[in-house]
Amino acid sequence: MADLATEPDPGPEPAPAHGELGPPLVELRGVDKHFGALHVLKHIDLTVARGEVVVIIGPSGSGKSTLCRTINRLETIDSGSIVIDGRELPEEGRELARLRAEVGMVFQSFNLFAHRTVLENVTLGPIKAKGVKKSDAVARARELLDRVGVGNQAAKLPAQLSGGQQQRVAIARALAMGPKVMLFDEPTSALDPEMINEVLDVMVGLARDGMTMLVVTHEMGFARRAANRVVFMDAGEIVEQADPETFFTAPRSERARDFLSKILTH
Amino acid sequence: MDFGSLFSEFDVLGAFWVNIQLTFFAAIFALVLGTVLAVMRISPVPSLRWAGTTYVTLLRNTPLTVIIVFCVLGLWGQLGITLSSDFQRNFFWLSVLGLTVYHAAFVCEALRSGVNTVPVGQAEAARAIGLGFGDSARLVILPQAFRGAVAPLGNVLIALTKNSTVAAAGSVAETSGLLKQMIEFRPDLMVAIFLVFAFGFVILVVPIGVATTSLSRRLAVAR
Numbered sequence: 222m223a224d225l226a227t228e229p230d231p232g233p234e235p236a237p238a239h240g241e242l243g244p245p246l247v248e249l250r251g252v253d254k255h256f257g258a259l260h261v262l263k264h265i266d267l268t269v270a271r272g273e274v275v276v277i278i279g280p281s282g283s284g285k286s287t288l289c290r291t292i293n294r295l296e297t298i299d300s301g302s303i304v305i306d307g308r309e310l311p312e313e314g315r316e317l318a319r320l321r322a323e324v325g326m327v328f329q330s331f332n333l334f335a336h337r338t339v340l341e342n343v344t345l346g347p348i349k350a351k352g353v354k355k356s357d358a359v360a361r362a363r364e365l366l367d368r369v370g371v372g373n374q375a376a377k378l379p380a381q382l383s384g385g386q387q388q389r390v391a392i393a394r395a396l397a398m399g400p401k402v403m404l405f406d407e408p409t410s411a412l413d414p415e416m417i418n419e420v421l422d423v424m425v426g427l428a429r430d431g432m433t434m435l436v437v438t439h440e441m442g443f444a445r446r447a448a449n450r451v452v453f454m455d456a457g458e459i460v461e462q463a464d465p466e467t468f469f470t471a472p473r474s475e476r477a478r479d480f481l482s483k484i485l486t487h
Numbered sequence: 488m489d490f491g492s493l494f495s496e497f498d499v500l501g502a503f504w505v506n507i508q509l510t511f512f513a514a515i516f517a518l519v520l521g522t523v524l525a526v527m528r529i530s531p532v533p534s535l536r537w538a539g540t541t542y543v544t545l546l547r548n549t550p551l552t553v554i555i556v557f558c559v560l561g562l563w564g565q566l567g568i569t570l571s572s573d574f575q576r577n578f579f580w581l582s583v584l585g586l587t588v589y590h591a592a593f594v595c596e597a598l599r600s601g602v603n604t605v606p607v608g609q610a611e612a613a614r615a616i617g618l619g620f621g622d623s624a625r626l627v628i629l630p631q632a633f634r635g636a637v638a639p640l641g642n643v644l645i646a647l648t649k650n651s652t653v654a655a656a657g658s659v660a661e662t663s664g665l666l667k668q669m670i671e672f673r674p675d676l677m678v679a680i681f682l683v684f685a686f687g688f689v690i691l692v693v694p695i696g697v698a699t700t701s702l703s704r705r706l707a708v709a710r
Contacts, residue, residue: 293614293615295611295614295615313531314619315619318614318617318618318619319617321614321615321616321617322616322617323617324615325615326612326615328608328611328612328615330606330608332606332608332609332611332612333612334609334612334613334627335609335631335708335709335710336630336631336634336708345616345618345626346616346617346618349618349622349626350616350617350618350622351617378709380709380710381709391612394612394616395615395616398616398617
C-alpha cells in the first residue's frame with residue numbers, strides 16, 4: 222500500500238458547509254503589485270480557510286491570474302504580506318522551494334515536462350524535491366494517475382496525450398507533492414470544449430475530498446457546483462465576494478452585474 | 488614526381504590525426520565549460536550572470552590565433568605553465584586549452600539558443616513543484632535545451648574542427664603546418680596538395696553536419 226500520509230483524508234463527505242471551515246490556510250494582506258506603470262493588484266486582502274474552495278472570476282486583465290501566481294511566488298509582490306499555514310512566504314532560496322512543494326499549481330497551458338513520460342512527470346517532484354524513495358513515488362503516482370483517469374497513459378510522453386488528459390496529469394503531478402492547497406490558474410481555458418468536463422470532474426472530486434483550492438476560472442458551472450465562495454475581481458481589486466448562489470443570483474455591484482450579463486446571456 | 492609519393496614522403500594521415508585529437512579533446516572540454524557558462528548566464532544570481540556574460544563577450548570577440556599564441560608564448564613561454572612534461576605534447580595541450588576557452592563561448596551561446604526553445608512554463612512548473620534552480624536547470628531546462636541546440640552545437644563543432652588548424656600557431660605539428668611544409672618542398676604539386684587537405688577536411692566535416700541535422704530531428708522535443 223502506498224504512503225497516504227501526505228494526503229488529506231479522501232472521505233466521501235461533501236465539501237464542508239460555510240460554518241465548518243477550518244482556520245485560515247492562505248492569507249493575503251494588503252498585497253500590491255505593479256507591472257511597470259500598471260497597478261495590477263491593488264491592496265488585496267483575501268483569506269482562504271482550510272478546506273475552502275474559492276473561485277476567482279473577473280474580466281481578462283483584472284489581475285486574477287497574477288493574484289493566483291503570487292501565492293507561490295511565481296510573481297513577486299511589491300508590498301503587503303502572504304502567509305501560508307501560519308508562515309510568511311519566504312524570499313528566493315531553499316525555504317521558498319520547500320513552501321512551493323506544499324502549494325500545488327495547475328497552469329492554463331498544462332506545462333508538463335515535455336521530455337519526460339507521464340509517470341516521470343508525476344514522480345519527479347516527490348523524488349527530487351522531497352526525497353521520496355523511487356518505488357514509493359511510482360506507486361503513489363500510479364494511484365494518482367488512476368484517480369484522475371489516465372492510469373493507462375503512464376508510459377507516454379505528454380505530447381501524445383489530448384489536452385484534457387495532459388491537464389489531468391498536471392493535476393496528478395501537483396497532488397503527488399501532497400500539497401496543503403491547490404492553485405488552479407484557468408485550468409480549462411486552453412482546452413477544447415469536449416475536454417473541459419473531464420478536468421472539471423476531477424476538480425469537483427478534489428473539492429468534495431476536502432482539498433483547499435483557489436481556482437481562477439471562467440467556468441461558472443464549476444463555481445456553482447464546487448465553490449464555497451466566489452470572489453469577483455476587476456481592475457486589480459476585489460469588487461465583491463459571496464457564496465455562489467448569492468453572487469450569481471443577486472450580485473451587489475454594478476461591475477459584477479455587468480460582467481455576469483456579458484457571460485451568462487448566451 | 489607522382490601524386491602517390493606525397494603520401495609516402497609526408498605523413499598526411501598523421502597530421503590529420505593530430506587535428507582529430509585536438510578537435511576531440513577541445514570539443515569535450517568546451518562542451519563542459521560552455522554548459523557551465525550557459526547555466527551561469529541563466530542563473531538568478533546577478534554576479535554569476537555578469538561573469539558569464541563578460542567571459543563570452545571577451546573570448547568570443549578575440550581572434551583564436553591571438554588566444555593560442557597567448558597560451559603558448561604567454562602561459563608557457565613567460566609564465567612557465569606546462570600541461571605536459573613532453574615538449575611537443577605540451578604545445579598540444581596548450582592549444583587544446585586555447586581552442587577550449589574560445590569555443591566554450593560559442594557552445595554557451597548555442598546552448599542559450601536551446602534554452603530559448605524551452606517554454607517559460609516548463610521552468611515555472613519545475614519551480615512550482617519545489618525544485619530549486621539547480622534541479623530545475625539540470626532535470627528540466629538543460630535536457631530540453633540540449634535537444635533544441637543540437638544543430639547550433641553541430642555548427643560549433645564544425646567550426647572547431649576547421650579551427651583546430653590554428654594550433655599551427657601554437658607550434659603543433661598538424662595539417663596546416665604540414666601543408667606549408669609540403670608546398671615548400673613540392674611546389675610542382677601545389678594544387679594537388681591543396682586539394683588533398685581541402686578534401687580531407689570536407690570528409691571530416693560533412694558527416695558532422697549530416698549527423699547533427701538528423702540528430703536534431705530525432706531528438707526534437709514534441710510539444
